[in-house]
Amino acid sequence: MTEHPFEGPETSPGWCQRLHELWLAAVRARDVTTLATLVYSGLSEVTGAVAVVGARWEGRRTRYLRRWTPDADEQVTWYPTAVDWPGGSTPPAAPVDGDSPRVRLCALDGPDPVAALVAPSLRETGTVAAMECVFPLGADDAAGLWVGLGDVPSEEERRGLGEQLVQIADVLMASNRRIVEDEIHERRQARDAFLAEASLQMDESLEVEETLRRVARLAVPAVAEGCAVHLFRPDGELEPVATAHVAAHAQTWLGDVALHDAWLAAQLRRIARQPRGQVLKDADLSGSPFGPDATGDGKTIRALSVSPLRARGRVLGTLTFLYHRDDTSLADLPTLADLAGRAALAIDTATLYDQRRQHVETLQRQLLPRVLPEAPGVELSAAYQVGDPSLDVGGDFYDAVITGDRISLFIGDVCGRGAEAAAYTALARHTLRTLLTDGMAPGRTLARLNQALLDEGASRFVTALVVTLTPAAGAGWDAEIAGGGHPWPLVRHADGSVEELPARGLLLGVVPGAEYAPHRVRLADGDALVLFTDGLSEARAADGTCFEDRLPEAVGRIGGVAEASAARLVAAASDFRDMGDDDAAVLIAYLKDRP
Incomplete structure (x- = not known):
C-alpha cells in the first residue's frame, strides 16, 4: 500500500495522525481549496470508497466541482466552475444553526440535488450510495464533501464515516475562518497604511x-x-x-x-x-x-x-x-x-x-507705505519678505518722509508677531512719520516714541533706526543717524567699499527717559545707504553661520542702480537661509548728484 498523503515518512497510519497532518497543513494554508489533495486522497482510502467529490458554492452559483478516485494517481478532476444548480434546484442547505456540519447518507436517484449535479460524476465510478457532509464557510459561502461507496454502508460504518467527515469539515471551517480573518487584517493594514500615507501627503x-x-x-x-x-x-x-x-x-x-x-x-x-x-x-x-x-x-x-x-x-x-x-x-x-x-x-x-x-x-500692506516718495537727488528701493509660515502679521516696518529739502528714513521691528505686534507696529510707524513730518530730529523722535510706547503700557519692545539726509553745501549729504537697539546701517561707497555706521541706543518702550544721541556723518554722491531689520542679518545657514557675516559682501554687490536692489538683497539672504523664520525688511537710499 502506498504511503498515505496525510502521513509523513515516519508516522503511523492512524486516523488521528492523518487528521493532525491535515490540521498542520490547514494552519499554513492561504486558501482552503489548497487542502483538496489531502482531503480527497485521505477520504478515498476509507473502506469501500470508490470516489470523493467536493463542491463549493455562493448562493445558487457553484464555484467548482472536483472528483478524486483511488486510481487517480493524486490527480484532481476539475469540473466547470460557476455552474447554476440545474432544474431550478438549490444546493444542499447548510446547517440551520450555521455553525456545525450536517451529515447524511444520499441516494443517487430521486429529486435530491445531489442526484442533479453530483450523482452523475459519482455513477461513473460505480458509486451505489454516498455520504454527504455540508458545512458553512461564510455568510453566503458553503462547501460539501461526498464519499462515494461501492455498497450501502451499515449503521456503524455510516456513523464512523460521518464522524470522520465532521472532523475534516471542522478543520476546514477553522482554517477558513483564520484565512478570512487574516485577509481582513491584511486589508485593514493596507487600508490604514494607505490612509496614513494619504494624510501625510496632504498635510x-x-x-x-x-x-x-x-x-x-x-x-x-x-x-x-x-x-x-x-x-x-x-x-x-x-x-x-x-x-x-x-x-x-x-x-x-x-x-x-x-x-x-x-x-x-x-x-x-x-x-x-x-x-x-x-x-x-x-x-x-x-x-x-x-x-x-x-x-x-x-x-x-x-x-x-x-x-x-x-x-x-x-x-x-x-x-x-x-x-x-x-x-x-x-x-x-x-x-x-x-x-x-x-x-x-x-x-x-x-x-x-x-x-x-x-x-x-492685506493687513501687512496697511502697515507699510503703499509707495515710496520721490525726492531730488535720492532714489529709494525697499523690499519686505515674510519669513514665518504661521502667517501671523510681522512687526517689521519702514517709511520715508520728505520735508522741504530734507529726507527722513526710518526702519524698525516690533518684538513678536500677531495682532498685538501689528498694533504696536502701526503706533510706531505713524508716530515716527508724524514727528518727522513736523521736522523733529532723529534722536528726539526716538525719545518721543519711547515715551509713547511706555504711556501705552507696551508689553513688547521695539527697535528702530532713523536717518535724516540734508543736502550738504556744495556736494554730498549730511546724514544724522539715531538708533534704538536696531542693527546699524551700512553704506556702500561709490568705489565699492562697505562701511558700518554706528547708531547706539536703548531698546524702545523699556526704559523711561532714555536718550538717543545722534551720529553725524557726511555721505558722498554715489553712496548707497542700506537700512535693514535683523531678519536679514540673522538668517542662518545649515552650519549655523549667519548672513550677517556675508552682508557687507552682498551690499557691495548691489551696484549703483536702486531699482529692485533691495529685493535682490532680501533674495540673497533667503537663498542663504536654512534656519530662522523672522521677517526681513530692507530700505536703500541711493544718493545721486542733485540737480
Missing part, C-alpha cells in the same frame, strides 16, 4: 492647488485607475479642480469629461447632497460616458465611486474614482469615506490658510 502642503493635486495623484493607481476632484464654486456650481489617470493618453479625456459632461455633473450634485457616497456600475452607468455602452477611453470603466467632500459641517465638493479592474480591495465605501473626509479637511485647511494669508498680506 505636507498648505497650498490649495497642490493639496488637490496630491489628493488625485496619491489615489491613482492605489485606489483606482482614475480620479477627479470637484469643488463647489461660490455660485453653487461644481468645478473640476484636479484629475489624474494611470494612462497618460486618458488624462485629456478625463479632464474634458470632468469639465463638460452633463450626466456626470448631475450625478455628482445628487450624491453630494447624500450623507454617504455611492458606487455606480452596470445599469447605473446607462447614458454616461463610462461603461460598455460608451466609446473611447470610458468604454473599459467598470464602475465609479463618488464620495462627498465634507468638512466642518460643509460640503466642499466630491471625490470621484474610476475603476477599470476587478480588484478594488481598497475601494470599499468606508475607506473612501475616510479618505474623502481626510481630503476634505486638508482642502478646507488649505483654503482657510490661503484666506488667512490674503488677510495677513
Whole structure:
C-alpha cells in the first residue's frame, strides 16, 4: 500500500495522525481549496470508497466541482466552475444553526440535488450510495464533501464515516475562518497604511492647488485607475479642480469629461447632497460616458465611486474614482469615506490658510507705505519678505518722509508677531512719520516714541533706526543717524567699499527717559545707504553661520542702480537661509548728484 498523503515518512497510519497532518497543513494554508489533495486522497482510502467529490458554492452559483478516485494517481478532476444548480434546484442547505456540519447518507436517484449535479460524476465510478457532509464557510459561502461507496454502508460504518467527515469539515471551517480573518487584517493594514500615507501627503502642503493635486495623484493607481476632484464654486456650481489617470493618453479625456459632461455633473450634485457616497456600475452607468455602452477611453470603466467632500459641517465638493479592474480591495465605501473626509479637511485647511494669508498680506500692506516718495537727488528701493509660515502679521516696518529739502528714513521691528505686534507696529510707524513730518530730529523722535510706547503700557519692545539726509553745501549729504537697539546701517561707497555706521541706543518702550544721541556723518554722491531689520542679518545657514557675516559682501554687490536692489538683497539672504523664520525688511537710499 502506498504511503498515505496525510502521513509523513515516519508516522503511523492512524486516523488521528492523518487528521493532525491535515490540521498542520490547514494552519499554513492561504486558501482552503489548497487542502483538496489531502482531503480527497485521505477520504478515498476509507473502506469501500470508490470516489470523493467536493463542491463549493455562493448562493445558487457553484464555484467548482472536483472528483478524486483511488486510481487517480493524486490527480484532481476539475469540473466547470460557476455552474447554476440545474432544474431550478438549490444546493444542499447548510446547517440551520450555521455553525456545525450536517451529515447524511444520499441516494443517487430521486429529486435530491445531489442526484442533479453530483450523482452523475459519482455513477461513473460505480458509486451505489454516498455520504454527504455540508458545512458553512461564510455568510453566503458553503462547501460539501461526498464519499462515494461501492455498497450501502451499515449503521456503524455510516456513523464512523460521518464522524470522520465532521472532523475534516471542522478543520476546514477553522482554517477558513483564520484565512478570512487574516485577509481582513491584511486589508485593514493596507487600508490604514494607505490612509496614513494619504494624510501625510496632504498635510505636507498648505497650498490649495497642490493639496488637490496630491489628493488625485496619491489615489491613482492605489485606489483606482482614475480620479477627479470637484469643488463647489461660490455660485453653487461644481468645478473640476484636479484629475489624474494611470494612462497618460486618458488624462485629456478625463479632464474634458470632468469639465463638460452633463450626466456626470448631475450625478455628482445628487450624491453630494447624500450623507454617504455611492458606487455606480452596470445599469447605473446607462447614458454616461463610462461603461460598455460608451466609446473611447470610458468604454473599459467598470464602475465609479463618488464620495462627498465634507468638512466642518460643509460640503466642499466630491471625490470621484474610476475603476477599470476587478480588484478594488481598497475601494470599499468606508475607506473612501475616510479618505474623502481626510481630503476634505486638508482642502478646507488649505483654503482657510490661503484666506488667512490674503488677510495677513492685506493687513501687512496697511502697515507699510503703499509707495515710496520721490525726492531730488535720492532714489529709494525697499523690499519686505515674510519669513514665518504661521502667517501671523510681522512687526517689521519702514517709511520715508520728505520735508522741504530734507529726507527722513526710518526702519524698525516690533518684538513678536500677531495682532498685538501689528498694533504696536502701526503706533510706531505713524508716530515716527508724524514727528518727522513736523521736522523733529532723529534722536528726539526716538525719545518721543519711547515715551509713547511706555504711556501705552507696551508689553513688547521695539527697535528702530532713523536717518535724516540734508543736502550738504556744495556736494554730498549730511546724514544724522539715531538708533534704538536696531542693527546699524551700512553704506556702500561709490568705489565699492562697505562701511558700518554706528547708531547706539536703548531698546524702545523699556526704559523711561532714555536718550538717543545722534551720529553725524557726511555721505558722498554715489553712496548707497542700506537700512535693514535683523531678519536679514540673522538668517542662518545649515552650519549655523549667519548672513550677517556675508552682508557687507552682498551690499557691495548691489551696484549703483536702486531699482529692485533691495529685493535682490532680501533674495540673497533667503537663498542663504536654512534656519530662522523672522521677517526681513530692507530700505536703500541711493544718493545721486542733485540737480
